[in-house]
Amino acid sequence: MDGRDTSEILVTAYSRRYHAAALKLRVTEGGLADYPADRGGVTKYGISLRFLKAEGAIDLDADGFADFDLDFDGDIDGADVRLLRWGDAVYLYHRCFWQRLDADSFAEPIGEMLFDQAVNGGIAAARKLLQRAINACLRKAPMARTRPAFLKVDGAIGEVTLAALLWVLGYPALGMPALIAAFREVAADRYRAIAAADPSQKRFLKGWLNRAEALGR
Template sequence: MARDNFAASLEAVLKHEGGYADHPSDPGGATNMGITRKTLADWRRIVPWTSLPKSAVKALTKGEAGQIYKARYWDAVRGDALPAGLDLAVFDFAVNSGPDRAIRMLQAIAGVAVDGAIGPISLRAIERIGATAAINELCSQRLAFLQRLSTWPVFGKGWGRRVADVRALALQLAAGKPTEQPRPVPVPKSPPDKPAPQASRGAIIFILLAAALAAAFFFVSR
């Protein structure tokens, strides 16, 4: 099971959700890090939700967003109980289209009763088909669902890229492969200090002779 994958999965989700936006074609309205104004108002128990100003959405912190994602999405799909990789695929789908839809689609793929609640029967069925097969089928069906939406012409390019990215990362996690980390930026070494210029051997001899002659002249002139 993937009990330590929430933090990594959250980072993957936030990468696609981005910052504050208020797109007129987005039914969620004002959104920040994927958290809509209505979701934030519900989380803070503000009624009616429209009384929450958009400025509150814009000021949402990453810490509070993470708490909402954990309670309302990750825990809702039982992310801690799902196999590595599949947890990310289901979680991201839940964030994008709702936990209930993500769970029901996963249950249909697993061939169990579609009741919107992941329990022992669902988990055993998922284990039988394997994480890799479940990830591929879930992502394919998710993409097909999105393509049927009336807003696909507006958001389709971004959605398609998101599903492809999630599929690739989820399959990496399922295979136990380390996810790609940013390459370190090579830092050039500081040039070595230049040595102080050294006098040549000839110059040293000349200086010594000059000093000796000066001393001899001093004694003679006395």
């Protein structure tokens, strides 16, 4: 033996596109936040306690502890959120949002907008926003002979939604600029609806609207 460490090293590589999206999200989400009105509980880098309990119970290293029971006390709680490192958040963002959305399959910045809104409101909500944005664009082309039918807003991104998306992107009077603008608006509408339904969430509305306005930039 020559004294060198021969233990296995596992490296997780991310695309430049994902890395850029994650860094932007870090600026948006910030660090540790613990607001009583936040329904997700204590949050760090956008990873809430509610989310960590649901997704952090994996045991990929088979050591008998949940991988995100970071203090090894047998449960996942606020202390574990506080112990999160940025690398942990990047892993969770990628595994639970970027990959599940298949964000790389969408043109920029559609994948990034979906990613941002999925982290903030869940994958189903993000997909519904895309469908609403497509429908908003379709309404702006009432005379187009080839215009597809309006989408059912169900969060299922299949052939029908993708075909409508391609039509919007390819229609000269619409294209990517119209889709981005529509996505921002439907995201803002969603935030306004949340605040209207639950007055305790109004304190977050200004920041949410700024977040919506930054989508696709």
